[in-house]
Amino acid sequence: MKKVYICSDNITGIFSAIYDAWKEGREEDNAGISLRDNLEQELFCEYVESEESEKKAAAVVQMIKNNMGAAVYMDIYQAVLAHDKDKGNAILRTLLAARKLPDSTKIMNHLSHSGVEKVFELSRRVGGEAHQFKGFLRFKELENGILFAEIEPKSQVLSCIAGHFSDRLPLENFMIYDRTHKMFVVHEAGHQWVLVLDDVTDTAKLNRVSEAQREYERLWKGFCKSISIKERENLILQRQNLPLRYRQDVVEFQQ
């Protein structure tokens, strides 16, 4: 009988479920993964709660990296972060399909397999969203000199962009807050970044920006206005390139 492993929507959860299915030697047609908050029960299925642990997840990560290579791991990692309720299944089916290939590192080329195709698409979507936020994220300087940014992404992109900003601003103290998933990236000057699962507690502090910040915001808004060519004005194209959902925290679009 088909067995569906229930897990929570994060790296540890999904990889633990994969670990369980793998361990029991399940195949594509008799195993599934469902997210706890998005459970849609099927008939003739056995449902089990997967016991989540860092250790299981680490074993799966190691297995993927060893057998399929870092590039495939990157795709699977990004797919795990996606906002999609069926991602667990797609990833499991991809891994099981890879086992049948003579060269498992080539699995992401196997686009006629529906699981692989789904992982490919999810990975691209998450990668794309992360890339957008690398551009559209805006820091503001608080009174104490800390840089603070807020975003509202669909996928859990924080861990995809944290490295980029730490490399770019190694000597700055900065924080990025993900409103959708209630997570922070915190980077202290000269240290590694860390991911903190927590809600904002002190909003007042985060709204007190420095004097210089106001001036640079004005300068930047002025720049964005004067750089546009009137004869070519095209607001539809602008919206196509920078959709409204990204604009809520972008300073030049705030009144």
Next chain:
Amino acid sequence: MIITETMTVRDKLNILSDAAKYDVACTSSGTARSGDGTGMGNCELSGICHSFSADGRCISLLKILFTNECVFDCKYCINRASNDVPRAAFTPDEVCTLVMEFYRRNYIEGLFLSSGVMKSPAYTMELIYATLHKLRKECNFQGYIHVKAIPGAAQDLIAKVGFLADRMSVNLELPTAEGLKLLAPHKTRKSILTPMRLVQNKALENKQEIMLYRNAPRFVPAGQSTQMIIGATPESDFQIINVAESLYKKFDLKRVFYSAFIHVNEDKNLPAVREEGPPLLREHRLYQADWLLRYYEFEAGELLSEEYPNFNVLLDPKCNWALKHLEYFPVEVNRADYHTLLRVPGIGYKSAGRIVKARRLGTLAFADLKKMGVVLKRALYFLTCSGKMMYPTRIEEDYITKNLLSVKERLPDGISGMSYKQLSLFDDVNFRKEQFIVHEGVKRAPIERMLG
């Protein structure tokens, strides 16, 4: 003329970004560089767009002129010497502060520094060098810098600037030397191509140095680009893409940018003001053709010819080519080589790559192609999967043309206004008659001679 002494940085930024907006390139791609942990900044290979202005163009770099004072008098340029516009100039310090503060807040990916010619080309280039030097060495800025080489500046100065910048560009301004003589009296083809050649040679030299010494300083790692104004002079599309092709082949340029001519000055040598605004569709077609040259292994001579010197307004250049060469089609997806797949309308270079990899692991059907990003509504007339076409279609020019036109190409919004305009035999180029006559002799040969 406004006296510049009392200007605030905000006034200057207003004037000097407004004056820089006609430069097309705002790309930050082509260099991958991690920060070294001691300063600020890095570079992503793909480049990053940070915002989009109201005209839909990307804002990636802080695009400014160092100064809009200019001793040159180019007819098409808002900053020409004979125009009465407010003039301003930054100091190197002001530019550095703006870049660092904007960059830190993630507003920009780097700096695009161009300039009018203040006093002399050499003097201006010296100021640009001072600015970049300060930014790189004192502020320890490791982000992207795109800088203009001023035609006429000393060679060693241009070379020195190249080691501080990621990309350098010299504007070709106009596609032919005749056009340049007419509209930019202070510039010659030679004064533009000399620095371009210099940058090319230096970059080549630098490549060998890097092979020997891994840590040798890099000379314009993101290559050089240029831009031409489209529609200010009566060149045909055929001439323009020939120039672009020669630039790619002979000068190793990374990009050629096309900018639809915008009326900012009144001058007897410029085309009359046109009601429909800048020739955006023509610019779009040129970019499409440019992509075909760079990524799709096409040659200029295949896309256009002396007899058909301008692009079809209704069909993109690739469809147009395919319809004229139906003898190559249909192509079998599961066997055709990569180069053949590239020529199929609806298949991009990425999906062609995916097809080649995916078919090693199984036979592909039309449904699979769709998932790989192939645009089937265009490709279906030119493809077979396992020997079968998607629908029973005919390989006939008229039949396919009719069908392709009915699915409507997705043009970037705003330039699709073509459907309301009366079609003219002469495509999108409507110059005054006398200009056609003056330049009738301009054919391919002089372009090649110039660039040779």
